[in-house]
Amino acid sequence: MKAWLTFSPNIVSKPIISNLVKNYDITFNILRADITPKGGKMLIEISGTQQKQAIDFMGKEGIHLNPINKVVKKDEEKCIDCGACISLCPVEAIKPAEDWTIEVDDLKCIGCSFCTNSCPTRAIRVME
């Protein structure tokens, strides 16, 4: 599962992530992190059998979790299937289909925004 975590500044210094991994047998992949003195936002990929318990634990610790299915959103009306984005994606999440429709694989996407910065029609955006 992919999710955005938002947290306040007072917990930036707490060892929450390591406790999570230790206590709930989950694997935890940080895809993006924007941490400032005012708190932070992290895009994570989390998997394991005790996901639910892990999420409850985070809630108690003051981390707000927003599950997401899509990291980037492609506006199909704006997209002209030019494919300029394909080779910029570091994780090969963008591929042409048989008929050259350009498709983004949400499972692979890590929200790096390389594609969004280079799309000639601004059709693709990282979801907040």
Added chain:
Amino acid sequence: MWDIMKTIREINQRIKDGDAVVVTAAEMTAIVRENGAKQAAEEIDVVTTGTFGAMCSSGAFLNFGHSDPPIKMSRTYLNGVEAYSGLAAVDAYLGATQPNRNPDIGLEYGGSHVIEDLIRGNEIELIAEAYGTDCYPLTEIKTQITLESINEAVMVNPRNCYQNYSSATNSTDETLYTYMGTLLPNMGNVSYSSAGELSPLLNDPYFQTIGTGSRIFLCGAQGYIIGEGTQFATEVERKNGVPVSTAGTLMLRGNMKEMHSDYVRGATMPKYGSTLYVGAGIPIPILNEELAQRTAISDEEITCRIVDYGVPRRSKPIVREANYHELKSGVIELNGVEVPTSPLSSQKKALEIALKLKEWIDKGEFLLTVPVEKLPSKGRTVKPLEIQKPRILVKDLKGEALILAHPTDAISEVARKMVQNSINHLPVVDEGNKLLGIVTSWDVANAVAHGKNKLTDVMTKKVIIAREEEPVDVIARRIDKNKISGLPVIDSDNRVKGMVTAEDISRLIGGD
């Protein structure tokens, strides 16, 4: 010379009777492979082609109609984008790459976006300025127009549909933003722009059927070729009959009031500029066996050069040649490494256009024309523009005494050298004068503040350099882009020859 098997007049009769056999260029490849060119030429009447790519050399003539009292517009702005108005009172030419006059919008909404908005039927703000005359008293107006409300909106594109175009990669260690899209550092990707076997001018490479007056598909309307495009060339290297790099081009015309936004789009190449994605499709009449053979060309048979955009010069080094089958596979090998590729022009829409044109002909809505004049098929080359002011190269700059630091120098010694010579940068070199790094007065201050005394701990090892043979203008851009104040000059053996600073360059450029 090949025997003429049928004429355009005969083909048109068959189109009217609903009997014409029309296939796309991709289908033709398979048909000829299976049945041979002779049989294909007997059976097939028309092959349709298509392309949907970024074509910067595009624009539109607009006639706004006369206001009351009238105005002789000398400057016009459409949604903030200036159109050239040095024409009659209310005529203007809007170029696709014109940026917005509002610097906050700039490249994000330019001429191409206005063209798309017009075609979509959206309202556009028109601001016009004038100097006022006896017959045209108004000096400014501000109003709203739509495609419907103005007299004419005619797309006239001076250079579209490049016959072939080199693919781009980037050998430098920084990302480049180009008209070929974003090019990742260290040859991290390759961007190609042709539709390959579907591309119009690759299917009639010697312009045997295409010429002035050929009716074509243009952005969803029926448009015309009005002549060869600018930068047109015929004397180029060919393989399998088709050029391996840029050659033929087309000048196109179409009525914007009949166009559809599915086949034309305003776009912005990031940090480069706005450009228009133009959808064009050309029907090739199969008059003889040779044309059947030519239109059967496949992606494998079309060669394309991959060139290095890391060298910002007119002729860029060729990294390798590839064919479109390889490029379209998604990865290509460059110097032993697999590199991902991007098409840049829409392969999907190119096919859609070829199919749409086929549908028009099948339905009898589109008839072929006999060109009034063929495009030139020989004797044309592209001329370079020679700059009269001799280019100043880095090595022509008058260097000051070369002051260098060595890795073993004490920080205090380095600081003394800087102060004595009133300089801010010092290249750090080995015994052979080869560059190891650079140290700035800021680094020295930093070292003192943190009690460091080894030069190698504070110097910057990743140095942006200037080569002796590079033009000074290129260095000016590099200094600007990297927000640095100076950089060491290196010869071909990586030996430091001097320093060039922002001041040296501004003195030079400001001096003329």
